[in-house]
Amino acid sequence: MRRVKLAPSILTADFARLGQEMASVDGLVDWFHLDVMDGHYVPNLTFGPDVVAAVRGEVETPFHVHLMIDNPLEFAGRFVEAGARRITFHPEVTPDPSAAIKEIRAAGAEVGLAIHPDITVETVRKHLSEVDLILVMTVRPGFGGQRFMNEMVPKIAEVKGYVEDEALDAEVEVDGGVNLSTVNEVVAAGADIVVAGSAIFDGVDAPAAAARLIERLEGLRVGNE
Ligand code: DX5
Numbered sequence: 001m002r003r004v005k006l007a008p009s010i011l012t013a014d015f016a017r018l019g020q021e022m023a024s025v026d027g028l029v030d031w032f033h034l035d036v037m038d039g040h041y042v043p044n045l046t047f048g049p050d051v052v053a054a055v056r057g058e059v060e061t062p063f064h065v066h067l068m069i070d071n072p073l074e075f076a077g078r079f080v081e082a083g084a085r086r087i088t089f090h091p092e093v094t095p096d097p098s099a100a101i102k103e104i105r106a107a108g109a110e111v112g113l114a115i116h117p118d119i120t121v122e123t124v125r126k127h128l129s130e131v132d133l134i135l136v137m138t139v140r141p142g143f144g145g146q147r148f149m150n151e152m153v154p155k156i157a158e159v160k161g162y163v164e165d166e167a168l169d170a171e172v173e174v175d176g177g178v179n180l181s182t183v184n185e186v187v188a189a190g191a192d193i194v195v196a197g198s199a200i201f202d203g204v205d206a207p208a209a210a211a212r213l214i215e216r217l218e219g220l221r222v223g224n225e
């Protein structure tokens with residue numbers, strides 16, 4: 001039985017102390033989830049490759065960059081150079097998702113597809129076998145601290161169903177509004193990794209918040225391998 005992994009999103013961390021905030025949970029968590037936004041695909045603007053490179057040296061935990069931008073291929077390579085091990089993009093903004101997946105992989109990163117709440121699994125189903133990760137969004141992309149969208153839970157199970165039925169390699173990750181009140185149903189629906197931003201960095205004690213979530217995930221072990 002394995003523990004579902006935890007990927008803190010730094011979106012609600014204190015950007016004035018970003019390196020220290022990340023270092024405070026480094027070694028506790030499995031990934032850092034870095035939300036890149038361009039003010040076009042989503043109505044918010046966050047940070048670029050230079051910020052990712054600046055914090056790369058502060059921690060050991062691998063980086064997963066979630067590109068909420070209109071032209072992911074224009075920047076994917078620079079985020080890999082900045083230290084991203086995994087790059088996830090939204091397929092509806094690319095003319096040829098399969099080509100984008102190949103290009104990001106060729107740049108040296110693992111590749112994920114993010115499914116916006118308004119996008120059905122059917123529209124991206126043919127790409128599920130091409131990626132290392134499928135990110136099911138349970139909030140509308142753009143901001144941390146939003147309410148969890150319960151209506152997205154069946155979508156998690158639908159994606160997990162395809163992964164299991166077709167013996168795909170992809171991990172299923174859930175992103176948005178995950179906290180101690182919502183994590184149980186997210187894991188029950190099939191998540192392999194959960195993103196948590198405000199649940200970890202909104203309070204005063206990120207390590208304690210991360211430890212509470214990990215303790216809960218320990219109690220929710222999944223699988224039979
Ligand atoms: C939203 C981002 C999420 C968000 C998660 O556009 O993709 O990763 O930061 O933050 P919480 O956990 O606070 O919803």
Ligand code: ZN
Binds near residue numbers: 195
């Ligand atoms: Zn995200």
